[in-house]
Amino acid sequence: MRIRWSRPMARVASTVVALLVPILVLAQAAAPAVRAESVAPDVWFVQGAAALGSPANRNFISNAGFVRTRDGVVVIDGLGSPALADELLGEIERVTRTPVRYVIVTHYHADHVYGLQALKARGATLIAHAAGREYLNSDIAALRLQASRQELAPWIDERTRLVPADRWIDGDTELELGGERFLIRHVGPSHTPEDLVVFVPRQGVLFAGDLVFRGRIPFVGQADSRRWIAALDRLIADAPKLVVPGHGPVSEDPMADLTLTRDYLQHLRATMGEAARNLEPFEDAYARADWSRFARLPLFGVANRMNAYNTYLLMERAEGQ
Secondary structure (H helix, E strand, O other), X not given: OOOOOOHHHHHHHHHHHHHHHHHOOOOOOOOOOOOOEEEEOOEEEEOOOOOOOOOOOOOOOOOEEEEEEOOEEEEEOOOOOHHHHHHHHHHHHHHOOOOEEEEEOOOOOHHHHXXXXXXXXXXXXXXXXXXXXXXXXXXXXXHHHHHHHHHOOOOOOOOOOOOOXXXXXXXXXXXXXXXXXXXXXXXXXXXXXOOEEEEEOOOOEEEEEEEEEOOOOXXXXXXXXXXXXXXXXXXXXXXXXXXXXXXXXXXXXXXXXHHHHHHHHHHHHHHHHHHHHOOOOHHHHHHHOOOOOOOOOOOHHHHHHHHHHHHHHHHHHHHHO
16 A cells, blocks of 8 residues: 655655754764865865765765955855864965955855854854845754754764854855955755855856765755756856865866756656656656666765655645645
8 A cells, every 4th residue: 555645744754854864874984084175276175075974974074165365265164063164274274374254155054054153253254145044043953953963973062053144145246355256146046045156256166055966966855956957057057167066076077067966956857747747656756767877876875765755745746836
């Protein structure tokens, strides 16, 4: 017998899954070092592990970057724990004596923001999109932090807190510091409602946040995948020279990596959308779908079924409207 949940119950289940899955332990591997790698002149990034957050990897599963200007440093994202952010600050001090002036938050997912308090303590001004305030004030954010204090201890503990931005922006804006321009663009709702990307035009470097997952399956969660695809199309049209993704190594072939993420989302929508239109049970649709193009990517076995199920619910809701 197949059980088809009602839509309200399915939404609750989907939210619970989205809350819990990112903090599951994928592997008890040694944590990678927080080591700044040069991307372009005056631009560096640190790369997290292709894994889900665990005590073993200290929740170092996302990337962060920074740009040196003559008047200070601009950081993009705050990593997944205060200890990691302290190590990021150490790397910044290794390559420059100029202070951190700003931190641009691409979105308020835990692996990108649990380190913000350490950067804020150094006097940095935090910039984020105003849509992030809704998440910060939500029960999901509080529950996620509570769960992380248990699942990611000792790296996340009672002293770890969610930090709001000092400057909330409503749309595209430009930041200038020390002769360097930073084009901050709102590309949400996509991966999250508050998604920002940061383009440094002098070097042609795009910090794409979690719009781009390079070398692994994206975490779709409750994303608006239709708008996410549209945002990727916009970034593809911009033709950046280099892309620093939210996860994975720097892309020197941005078109291929932007296209891969877009094509994966399109495949999810095509397969799950057809199933929703035909009232086909999810399990049957999932088993029938051809996942061969993506099956060898890291985290496919962990994340793909959840991504497909959340997309199925999204497409089912769209069909019902």
